[in-house]
Amino acid sequence: MRFGAKFRPVFAVLAAALLLLPFxxxxxxxxxxxxxxxxxxxxxxxxxGLNIVVGYAGLLDxxxxxxxxxxxxxxxxLSSPQLGLHWxxxxxxxxxxxxxxxxxxxxxAPTLKLRGDYLAIVTLGFGExxxxxxxxxxxxxxxxxxxQGISMIDPVQTGGFSFGTAHRLFGIEIPSVHLYYYLFxxxxxxxxxxxxxxxxxxxxxxxxxxxxxxxxxxAMGIDTRNVKLLAFAIGATFxxxxxxxxxxxxxxxxxxxxxxxxxxxxxxxVVLGGMGNIWGVVLGGVLLTxxxxxxxxxAGPVQQALFGKSIIDPESLRMLMFGLALVLVMLWRPAGLxxxxxxxxxxxxxxxxxxxxxxxxxxxxxx
Amino acid sequence: xxxxxxxxxxxxxxxxxxxxxALGYTMVYGILGLINFAHGEVVMVGAMVALAASQxxxxxxxxxxxxxxxALMAAMAVCMALGFVIERIAYRPLRNAPRLAPLITAIGVSxxxxxxxxxxxxxxxxAFPQLLPHDSHTLGGAVINDVQLIIVLAALxxxxxxxxxxxRTRLGRAMRAVAENPSAAMLMGVDINSVISVTFMIGSALAxxxxxMVSANYGIVHYYMGFLLGLKAFTAAVLGGIGNLRGAMLGGVLLGxxxxxxxxxxxxxTGGFLGSNYQDVFAFFVLIxxxxxxxxxxxxERVAERA
Numbered sequence: 122m123r124f125g126a127k128f129r130p131v132f133a134v135l136a137a138a139l140l141l142l143p144f145x146x147x148x149x150x151x152x153x154x155x156x157x158x159x160x161x162x163x164x165x166x167x168x169x170g171l172n173i174v175v176g177y178a179g180l181l182d183x184x185x186x187x188x189x190x191x192x193x194x195x196x197x198x199l200s201s202p203q204l205g206l207h208w209x210x211x212x213x214x215x216x217x218x219x220x221x222x223x224x225x226x227x228x229x230a231p232t233l234k235l236r237g238d239y240l241a242i243v244t245l246g247f248g249e250x251x252x253x254x255x256x257x258x259x260x261x262x263x264x265x266x267x268x269q270g271i272s273m274i275d276p277v278q279t280g281g282f283s284f285g286t287a288h289r290l291f292g293i294e295i296p297s298v299h300l301y302y303y304l305f306x307x308x309x310x311x312x313x314x315x316x317x318x319x320x321x322x323x324x325x326x327x328x329x330x331x332x333x334x335x336x337x338x339x340a341m342g343i344d345t346r347n348v349k350l351l352a353f354a355i356g357a358t359f360x361x362x363x364x365x366x367x368x369x370x371x372x373x374x375x376x377x378x379x380x381x382x383x384x385x386x387x388x389x390x391v392v393l394g395g396m397g398n399i400w401g402v403v404l405g406g407v408l409l410t411x412x413x414x415x416x417x418x419x420a421g422p423v424q425q426a427l428f429g430k431s432i433i434d435p436e437s438l439r440m441l442m443f444g445l446a447l448v449l450v451m452l453w454r455p456a457g458l459x460x461x462x463x464x465x466x467x468x469x470x471x472x473x474x475x476x477x478x479x480x481x482x483x484x485x486x487x488x
Numbered sequence: 489x490x491x492x493x494x495x496x497x498x499x500x501x502x503x504x505x506x507x508x509x510a511l512g513y514t515m516v517y518g519i520l521g522l523i524n525f526a527h528g529e530v531v532m533v534g535a536m537v538a539l540a541a542s543q544x545x546x547x548x549x550x551x552x553x554x555x556x557x558x559a560l561m562a563a564m565a566v567c568m569a570l571g572f573v574i575e576r577i578a579y580r581p582l583r584n585a586p587r588l589a590p591l592i593t594a595i596g597v598s599x600x601x602x603x604x605x606x607x608x609x610x611x612x613x614x615a616f617p618q619l620l621p622h623d624s625h626t627l628g629g630a631v632i633n634d635v636q637l638i639i640v641l642a643a644l645x646x647x648x649x650x651x652x653x654x655x656r657t658r659l660g661r662a663m664r665a666v667a668e669n670p671s672a673a674m675l676m677g678v679d680i681n682s683v684i685s686v687t688f689m690i691g692s693a694l695a696x697x698x699x700x701m702v703s704a705n706y707g708i709v710h711y712y713m714g715f716l717l718g719l720k721a722f723t724a725a726v727l728g729g730i731g732n733l734r735g736a737m738l739g740g741v742l743l744g745x746x747x748x749x750x751x752x753x754x755x756x757x758t759g760g761f762l763g764s765n766y767q768d769v770f771a772f773f774v775l776i777x778x779x780x781x782x783x784x785x786x787x788x789e790r791v792a793e794r795a
Contacts, residue, residue: 179588181591182593232779232780234783235783241523241785242523247772249769250769250772254769310667344760381715392592437607444603448593451585451592455585487534
């Protein structure tokens with residue numbers, strides 16, 4: 122990410138905007154929307170993790186939420202009254218990331234031989250298995266507390282500083298949701314940074330080579346098995362971190378938050394935003410968190426105003442829009458709203474010339 | 489002993505339903521190489537339409553058996569139309585697109601159908617009227633009722649009919665030709681598009697029958713019923729060897745048996761640690777195991793490795 126000097130002011134403005142955003146949202150729309158912004162950041166992290174698996178390596182994973190669940194349950198079990206444990210966050214979060222990573226490899230190892238659509242179904246099955254276990258591991262030994270979920274989870278806190286309560290800094294009262302916003306923002310930027318570096322690395326290019334043509338990639342000497350496993354592992358790690366933060370932020374988790382629909386929603390963020398393009402995925406994450414919320418808040422009153430009563434359940438309407446959006450985007454903009462520049466770059470004049478030259482020489486030698 | 493037999497009966501009944509739905513997956517996969525993710529929702533729509541039709545007809549005081557037949561026909565007609573439309577809108581434009589594209593539209597269609605059903609019929613469970621006799625029979629210490637017997641028989645009949653259609657008719661030959669090699673079939677004068685449309689419609693008709701069977705058996709209809717059923721039926725199709733009709737039937741029945749026996753005995757096997765509430769896990773474990781150890785399924789001859 123090496124921008125010229127003229128971009129520095131833009132950067133500074135962007136940074137200031139991101140820092141002031143929660144206060145602006147709070148002033149304009151109220152506390153609830155800062156919470157939604159927090160969720161948007163969590164979802165962006167998840168979507169970026171899935172982007173590595175789906176966008177870069179081209180492996181369709183429909184059970185991605187399982188890693189989120191692993192991270193969340195890890196946090197919840199180790200810092201709540203459920204098992205009476207209150208481990209420090211410095212241990213719990215990395216452990217959650219590691220655990221999710223292990224699950225990613227566990228899922229990846231046996232399924233790597235499978236083709237795209239089979240892989241999708243197996244990962245879907247894996248996600249459901251995790252959810253079913255979370256749902257049922259309350260008897261005979263109560264581990265996950267079953268469908269009731271785990272509550273009273275400790276907030277993220279370290280060295281006496283808790284993100285769960287308001288703090289006064291420089292004479293300004295900063296509420297808990299704002300603090301979480303900054304925490305999540307930091308993690309999101311880290312994930313963006315890591316994604317960005319991976320994309321332009323040897324590994325990233327190997328992923329894209331596999332996505333475009335696995336046989337050719339293997340012929341070029343890429344160890345496809347390990348490289349695909351790495352995609353699963355890194356994607357899962359992001360999911361695990363995000364899950365831990367989610368548990369600390371919410372204070373309550375239940376298996377309901379980790380269903381197939383959540384997996385699909387994250388997939389939608391990646392697909393609608395633009396598979397393989399970080400900023401597209403970020404856009405997808407923001408849009409798909411904010412629009413449904415706007416829908417939820419807006420659809421009821423609008424219907425009230427139009428028909429005098431709520432005819433269609435806003436929640437169904439929201440999901441309906443999701444489904445339609447998936448179909449329509451695939452039909453009309455298969456590469457997403459903000460597609461990766463990779464292909465565009467491949468098709469620029471410069472490269473065309475190279476291809477043309479190569480072809481010319483081939484044809485020349487035939488003459 | 490009688491518990492074992494009972495579990496086998498239950499497994500057979502459930503397996504027949506899986507087999508019928510699995511046929512829809514396998515036919516489409518055989519021809520297009522596409523997982524029709526929305527197929528489970530077609531089953532649900534079939535059940536919902538059958539419910540709506542039978543409610544209307546029952547209030548007209550028609551005899552139950554006639555109501556059943558008319559409801560079945562209504563469900564089949566709606567599902568066939570639905571299958572046709574889904575293929576036309578969501579799959580046909582993407583026939584030459586990358587593999588993931590049609591799968592994602594399929595998921596989209598599935599979400600749309602589910603939520604449309606929720607908007608039309610609501611979130612609640614609906615009771616399905618008893619149109620068939622529910623008399624129980626005792627066979628070797630296990631109980632089976634009329635509805636369940638009819639389900640197994642009807643499934644067998646449908647499968648026999650489908651086999652005849654595919655192996656003995658002109659249309660069936662065209663379907664097999666398209667599955668084998670679409671471009672060669674086209675050169676031989678087969679109208680590929682209409683064959684694919686018909687395949688979707690036949691699969692959807694079978695789904696409608698399956699939907700009616702499930703609702704008649706459990707007496708409950710719900711907008712979410714298609715999702716898990718579809719997933720398990722797909723598992724059955726993979727288990728038998730996807731793209732293979734006999735495989736789908738075998739896989740369906742086997743999966744039904746595995747599930748009911750597994751749910752019946754898992755408690756004893758794990759010393760009470762895991763109970764029958766883990767029933768749904770079996771299908772997924774079977775799916776994963778099959779794909780790892782025998783990706784072409786039990787009866788699949790060729791490993792479908794295209795693209």
